[in-house]
Amino acid sequence: MAIELEIRDGSPHWYLSPDIWVVQEPEDVMETVPVAGMPFFVKAKVKNNGTSTAVNATVKFYWGNPSIGVNRNTANLIGQSFVSLNAGAEEDVLCLTPWIPEYLNKGHECLIVEAFHSSDPLTGTVDFNVPTDRHVAQKNLSVLLVSNSMFHMNFEMHNGSRKEAVFNAKVEQVKINNLQSLAPHLKEMLEGKNEGTLKNVEFTNKTCIESEELNNYQNESEKFSIHGYGKKPVAVTGEIEGDYVFLIITQYQDKIETGGLGIVIINDKNFKL
Known part of the structure; x- marks a missing residue:
């Protein structure tokens, strides 16, 4: 019995995840291009590849300046949500906290999302280790x-x-x-x-x-x-x-x-x- 949470990495470029996107309103399905100074919402598709149900798994959403090599010390927390997933199930998870892209970056920012559970914890390092950690994915696209x-x-x-x-x-x-x-x-x-x-x-x-x-x-x-x-x-x-x-x-x-x-x-x- 195990819980195995995953947010897919991009392929061949791991920092371009297809499972992280931005919407203008919480109920929107289609992705939009963020505009500086306006509120947007971030969504991520989380999957449980394990054989046990994950009850109230934590999903954290971060943003960073358009950057390469960002880690937990340099990223900014947007907010967190919770999701329950049966074995083999996946769900689009909405960050309930609005995200307002900064004027300094003209709306261009890096998004990182991680999903974890007490029975399927993170590695506990400062680095996100996106390419090797199934819990974490990144979308760094402008x-x-x-x-x-x-x-x-x-x-x-x-x-x-x-x-x-x-x-x-x-x-x-x-x-x-x-x-x-x-x-x-x-x-x-x-x-x-x-x-x-x-x-x-x-x-x-x-x-x-x-x-x-x-x-x-x-x-x-x-x-x-x-x-x-x-x-x-x-x-x-x-x-x-x-x-x-x-x-x-x-x-x-x-x-x-x-x-x-x-x-x-x-x-x-x-x-x-």
Whole structure:
């Protein structure tokens, strides 16, 4: 007899869970794109893969700045809910506490949800350990609208260890095919548009930059040193050709993937800042 709670990770990118989404009203089914300063609600699909009923399992909901390598010390608790699940059952769980995305991040935030029970506890570490812990899942996806093919996105890199460490960050364009099933609301946003390519890109905090100052996209990584338990503000600036691209920013330490962020950049000439 056992309880085995799970929130699915994304595949192939574990930080893009299909089982975490945002709605505008608690009764809504379809996902929406969060807007800074407005209240939204977070939902997560929780499954009990065990052979015993889970009575009043706890589901905790967190948000963090658009970041890679976030942990329990740097994430912000939104609220918690409770769910009872028979063996083999799954249920969409609503966080009853509204979540208001911050203006500082223009609505772009990382969401993390964990489900546990006294008979199926968490590991008890500071790190969420999303890829290896079935209790925890993360959705780190931003939708960025631009009007002139140039984009700029702020995010944070985190060091979860006590010692200073060097991390690599890498930007790469990936095909959007699988993402539309992960985020159905994107289908409407991308209707009639053609997938383009990433032309130029650079890690830089400069917000006013000309395309001639950027590097041609070479799928290369850049090194960042972060002090123990620290975080480092970083920004990626680039230029796309076409209507939209899907980018992944991945953080590595000694060639081990420690976090990631997905960004859908949509070129919309009608978009106004």
